[in-house]
Amino acid sequence: MSDRPGPYGHVCRAYDDPAGFAAGAEEFLRAGLAAGERVWYVVAGPAEPVRERLRGVDLFAQALLSGAAEVRALDAAYTTGTVIDPAGQVAVYRAATRRALAAGYSGLRVAASCTDLVRTAPQRDAFARYEQRINRMMRSEAFRAMCGYHRPALGDQAVAELACLHPGHNVAGLRFGLYATAADAGHATLVGELDPANHELFRIALDRTELQPVDGELVLDASDLRFLDHRTLIHLSEHAQQRDARLVLRGCRAGTARLAALLDLPALNVEVTR
């Protein structure tokens, strides 16, 4: 996996040096301006020094004047408090995206330094749930985002918990991703490799994905899933059972189907398409 924008432009950028994040964020936003989007640069500290610096930077100078680009402090863009309100924050961005469209832009693109929103475990749990909700929102709204996380402040485990929920990220060694790829809450996409080394991380990610059964099914698109072990299959079945649903792994490798057949799990369907 890489930090290329994913299929709907939700990218996690973990960084050690704040200057490194700024460079990546500005490149991300510049691409948005070039595509006719309104862009927000959401910064952790005071907005004015950043705004001042960008006034001297080619494309941003004009955009700041026209309103195509805005630099916002974190608490001006997020429903900050001790813990984010996932649904409320999605509503904020949905409304902002629609305002951008109404103003003639092709969408809204945000690069946000989110570290201060996820410093504690409860903050992180709520923000992770927001990340999946915003994944779903992006399927129907012209909204793209880059989420920046300062690794030295958060630690590798916390960054991994958040990065795995993004279609694109730059976290080396993170071997799976789980992110919504449909607007409804019954679908998500599972990519990469799952084994005991990341099982606990996956368990947390699956809980935070908050899949809701649609017609009695939770569907995971597994067409880019390279490997999963029997523990993961058992966990998926149990997860579905707890929600009175069946979990459908769609697009699996035939080997995964053979493994699932050995286990004869009560709430798991494996559909092979390759």
Add this chain to the structure above:
Amino acid sequence: MRTGPAAGRSGYFHEALCYASDDELLAVTVPFLLGGVAAGEPTFVAFGERTAGLVRSALPAGHGIEFLTGGDVYARPTAAVRMYRQLLADLVAGGATQIRIIGEVPRVGLGSTWDWWARYEAAINRAYDDWPLWSMCAYDTRITPAAALADVGATHPCFARPDGRHVPSRGYLGPESFLRRNPPMPADPIQADPPLVELTDPTAAQARAAVHRVGQGGRLSEDDLDDFVVAVSETVTNALRHGCPPVRLRLWAAPERVVATVRDGGRGPADPYAGLLLAADGKPGGLGLWITHQSCNHVTQRRDAEGFTLRLTAGRPPG
């Protein structure tokens, strides 16, 4: 009511039939099968093509005996256990008071992979003991090596003789004693060469990547390679979790097979049935090793003073 020599017993009555001619095979098999049908007992044959043909030609028309396809039934020992346990459970649920089965290990199983069939023969004494099964395992003494015949005696509590007698096996060890033996692990010929890959304390992901590298290029079918990746991943995971460091993965390849050894400094699984049967008490590692046995074409093991080695073979084992 059970019929025949198993009358009055509960559970599994496991006999070996060692025959030296086709006439001897038929002398036992035909009355065994027809007796089952006459008693209203579900009766099965799981032979290879040649011996199944012999038996068919010796049976009367409309005999009512079901022939299982030997090649599928006995593709892997653990697959046979799985299939038979399901079959027996279904038949007993349907009211069967005894089930009769005569089968044979495929001829290829009498060669370099015999050791896991011998372990199968030992383990089924327990695996099938939940049901009123009378089975015979047929061995042609003209083609079965002497060492394998000794294992047959050690794993079958009784012999069915061509003269109609049922004789206790003097060499019978009982399944746990047999499975706790630690016979030598003859090297696969390709192990004479240095391994293509040798990794110390690999992660499961690194192990999988190594298997993909070695197994590609047509050495294995896509399905065999996928299953072998699962097997190696499970084995390395078990070694890292339940064994002692260092864990060493070595891989060799020949045109139609890939061999992996996973060695660690521990003693290996304590459960003698590990890999062959699912642990009833859900002991850790049991499921992974069982899956490994379902996902390879040969699994063998060896414990020595320095540690425990599991060798896995995908593709066509040596002849």
